Amino acid sequence: MNDYPEKTCEIDRLIRHPKLVSAALAGDKTQQRRDGLYAYPGETFVLEGVEFEVTAVERQRIGDMSDADAQAEGYPNLAVYKDLILRMHSGMEWNDDGLVWLHCFKRRQPE
Template identity: 70%
Template structure:
């Protein structure tokens, strides 16, 4: 069993932006990176009446992120993901060594 840190936010805040909710509902989005832990493997959350389950939780550095990861986040590529993240967080710089928690999830059909 993994020893995860205490949650920093509630799981219902994991995927919030309407475009990302739509991407998750369509099956395009299956990952969400956060600075903290929002949900543990096996935990469920709902988006517009559809239930999703967190399948895995891993810590990763931003520098390890690939184009495939960015697509699983709901973006066309890593450059588009970086651009949006930096726009959303004024004053932030992209630091390849920064650690984030990757929440992997799947839609329960």
């Protein structure tokens, strides 16, 4: 394992919103950005009985996000993602230099 800091939250809180859970289950969501570190690579979590594995975790500037990243988050494009984030967090400003933790994941295949 790389030298990651201690987690700031438990992995079961990585994806909570019903629309995002549905997007992950449909295969439309494969990334989740958070202010804190919620998981390490190789850890698993379960959404509605389906197991997912965290495949990568990295620090990322929020300003480095692309439309493809927003789509991997389950949104049609970066503008929609940005608008939603700002509405969800009243008083927050979009700071391109702000750092987030990018959690990449995939559905685990039954063994």
